Amino acid sequence: MLDDRKLAILRAIVTDYVSSQEPVGSRVLVERHNLGVSPATVRNDMAVLEEEGYITQPHTSAGRIPTDKGYRLFVDRLASVKPLSLAERRAIQTFMAGALDVDDVVRRTVRLLAQITHQVAIVQYPVLSRATVRLIEVLALTPGRGLVILVNSAGRVDQRPIDLIDAGEEQLAELRGRLNAALVGLAPSAVVDRLSALMDELPPDLRPVGSVVIATLLELVTADPATRVVVGGVPNLTRFGDQFETTVKPVLEALEEQVVLLRLLGEAGGSSDVTVRIGHENPYEPLQSTSVVASAYSHGDDVWASMGIVGPTRMDYPSTMASVRAVARYVGRFLAEG
Numbered sequence: 291m292l293d294d295r296k297l298a299i300l301r302a303i304v305t306d307y308v309s310s311q312e313p314v315g316s317r318v319l320v321e322r323h324n325l326g327v328s329p330a331t332v333r334n335d336m337a338v339l340e341e342e343g344y345i346t347q348p349h350t351s352a353g354r355i356p357t358d359k360g361y362r363l364f365v366d367r368l369a370s371v372k373p374l375s376l377a378e379r380r381a382i383q384t385f386m387a388g389a390l391d392v393d394d395v396v397r398r399t400v401r402l403l404a405q406i407t408h409q410v411a412i413v414q415y416p417v418l419s420r421a422t423v424r425l426i427e428v429l430a431l432t433p434g435r436g437l438v439i440l441v442n443s444a445g446r447v448d449q450r451p452i453d454l455i456d457a458g459e460e461q462l463a464e465l466r467g468r469l470n471a472a473l474v475g476l477a478p479s480a481v482v483d484r485l486s487a488l489m490d491e492l493p494p495d496l497r498p499v500g501s502v503v504i505a506t507l508l509e510l511v512t513a514d515p516a517t518r519v520v521v522g523g524v525p526n527l528t529r530f531g532d533q534f535e536t537t538v539k540p541v542l543e544a545l546e547e548q549v550v551l552l553r554l555l556g557e558a559g560g561s562s563d564v565t566v567r568i569g570h571e572n573p574y575e576p577l578q579s580t581s582v583v584a585s586a587y588s589h590g591d592d593v594w595a596s597m598g599i600v601g602p603t604r605m606d607y608p609s610t611m612a613s614v615r616a617v618a619r620y621v622g623r624f625l626a627e628g
Contacts, residue, residue, distance in 0.1 A: 292342075292344075295327065300344055300360055300364060302319050302325070303319070303345055303354060303356060304360065304361065306318065306322065307355050311604070313354055315353035315354075316333045320332055336354055343359045344363060356603075356604075358568050358571070364607065365568070365611075368608060371615055372609075373612065382402065382406075382617060383620065385398060385402050386399070389624070392416060396415055397520065399413045399621055400413045401523075403597065403599060403613070404522040406613050407613050408523075408601075410521065410526055410600045410601065411523050412519055412584075412598055412599070413520050413522075415518040415520070417595055421442040421443050421444040421446065422442060422443045423443075423481055424442055425439075425441040426440055426441075426466065426470050427439040427466065428465055430462060434453060434454055434456075435452075436451070436454040436462070437451055438503055440510045440511070444625065448513070450506050450509070452503065453502060454499055455502060456499075461495065461496055464496065465499065465500055469503070482511060482512065485508055488500075488504060489501060489504055519548050519552055521545055524542065524545060527542070541577060541579065544576040544577050545600065550574055553573075553574075554567075554577070555584055555595075556596065563585065563615070564584070565583075566582070566584075566611065567581065569581065569603045577600065581602070581603045581607075583599050583601075583614050585597065587617075587621045587622040
């Protein structure tokens, strides 16, 4: 167990290294921080920190830099995640205001997170368990081709082209009426059950096109939006060229794998509070030179999905954690109110 003085020295090393991107020496620590001890004492404490694996010397005659273990202790010893300022909170609200639907919310969220953290942002599509069917449209586009459109109460719009099988406008109008009368206001699970019975209720002349439309609606309703992840701010990695000199390519490749990102968010963002995985705590080797800061975004007991950032282990953890938490909470409230 480290005493308070050694913890203060570790905190100073992390803070200075994140800010300067240069290894930190004992003389610099004494000059910049009010540690209340001599340089010799600081050197002795740094030797203990190095021996216990919290800091390391990247090369001879250099200062020290934090290890993954050092960053972990630094994050764990944060008294609390600092709140954003009123101006920062207003900036988030302004950026998100006017979002038209769930797709727009996700796009704005990933851009916002990337901009305010200067890292790579990852946002999982929300699972809106309380969303219900608002509207169903079946439209003729060209002879023999049509479009099925499903709109839910959260503003999400899904569509898919279909073969119309010689259906005329009167048949499409009747089919639209039957579908909306039977399905509007139902949750996805209830829609699946109702669609299964609806086919038997259609008159014979509607069954050919009805079977196609119902099969298409089943696909749209059962498609899980939570399997979709949006990534933004990848060019931010170029700011850390020195750190990623030999690893940026596998990091970029990992960021293209949706399954990896889903698991990463699921493991790091399973809580409505902020969680942090640092370096080798990440189970995926290509991302072991990075840290992941994530949070679920939710309202009450309903946890819908996760969001977070990926960046180098040398990041401003207090600020990044505050930003991820603030955006997650705001988006959760925004969706709940919508």
